[in-house]
Amino acid sequence: MFHKADMMKFASLSLTALLLLTSAVACGKKAAEPATMEGAVAETTESGLSIVIGLNTVEGTVKDAKGSYFFMDEVPGFDVCVTGPVEGGDAAALIGKPVRIKGLFNKDLPNLLVAQSIEIKEGEERFRSVYTSTAAAAPQDFFNQKSRNEYPSLALTKFDRNADWEGKGKGKAFGALVPGTAGAADRISIMGADGKEVGKVIVDSKSTFAEFYAGKLKLFDKVWFYLNIKDSVDKALRAKSKEMFHADVVFIGLY
Numbered sequence: 001m002f003h004k005a006d007m008m009k010f011a012s013l014s015l016t017a018l019l020l021l022t023s024a025v026a027c028g029k030k031a032a033e034p035a036t037m038e039g040a041v042a043e044t045t046e047s048g049l050s051i052v053i054g055l056n057t058v059e060g061t062v063k064d065a066k067g068s069y070f071f072m073d074e075v076p077g078f079d080v081c082v083t084g085p086v087e088g089g090d091a092a093a094l095i096g097k098p099v100r101i102k103g104l105f106n107k108d109l110p111n112l113l114v115a116q117s118i119e120i121k122e123g124e125e126r127f128r129s130v131y132t133s134t135a136a137a138a139p140q141d142f143f144n145q146k147s148r149n150e151y152p153s154l155a156l157t158k159f160d161r162n163a164d165w166e167g168k169g170k171g172k173a174f175g176a177l178v179p180g181t182a183g184a185a186d187r188i189s190i191m192g193a194d195g196k197e198v199g200k201v202i203v204d205s206k207s208t209f210a211e212f213y214a215g216k217l218k219l220f221d222k223v224w225f226y227l228n229i230k231d232s233v234d235k236a237l238r239a240k241s242k243e244m245f246h247a248d249v250v251f252i253g254l255y
Helices: 004-032 145-150 208-216 235-241
Strands: 041-044 050-052 054-066 069-072 079-081 098-105 112-121 127-132 170-178 187-191 197-206 223-232 243-253
Touching: 050 054, 054 112, 054 208, 069 208, 170 197, 187 243, 197 208, 197 223, 208 243, 235 243
Parallel strands: 079 112, 197 243
Antiparallel strands: 041 050, 054 069, 054 098, 069 079, 098 112, 112 127, 170 187, 170 223, 187 197, 223 243
């Protein structure tokens, strides 16, 4: 048998539990509001911002940009891309600007928001539109993080060991970018396990996305270069230059 005091205590606890449950449901609905497609939380950034599958609205200041790509410290772990011109040029026109973005997130394009609209903040409550789009696909040169496994680490041991790279097709190598001078192509100085230079790679091209990441990682002297391997340098020239082969750089990363 419950005493009157016990019954009152039970009723109070039940009411508290009901209020907590109602509050949790309300918060859950509010958190899901940005979703316009599947509505499930897909990723949470380092700052605790939830990015959902579908349309997301985010705000911040553009830190750096290159071509179709830019990033903001307020959305760590994610890049933003545009698929057409931005007022004033390309994404670089947004550097230093406070913006509000509506961007699509698709799990097949990890760590990327495809901008559907961009507005520059010009006052406390005033925004000006500088970009709109209905495209959902990433730019052609976007390097999908899911493709990393297609680029195994190259065991480059010596500049005259063709077997280290020939026939590989794709691979990644650790080293430092050496800018070309007087119109010459850039080189990558490849580092061996002992930290000494093994040889050099001649860079025939770098994708815009790779250059974008080079800017993001400019504080690091040495990084990983993801390479589409091309022709070997003629053996007669290697002893002097230590240049091994030509390559196109498709991505630059810390691992």
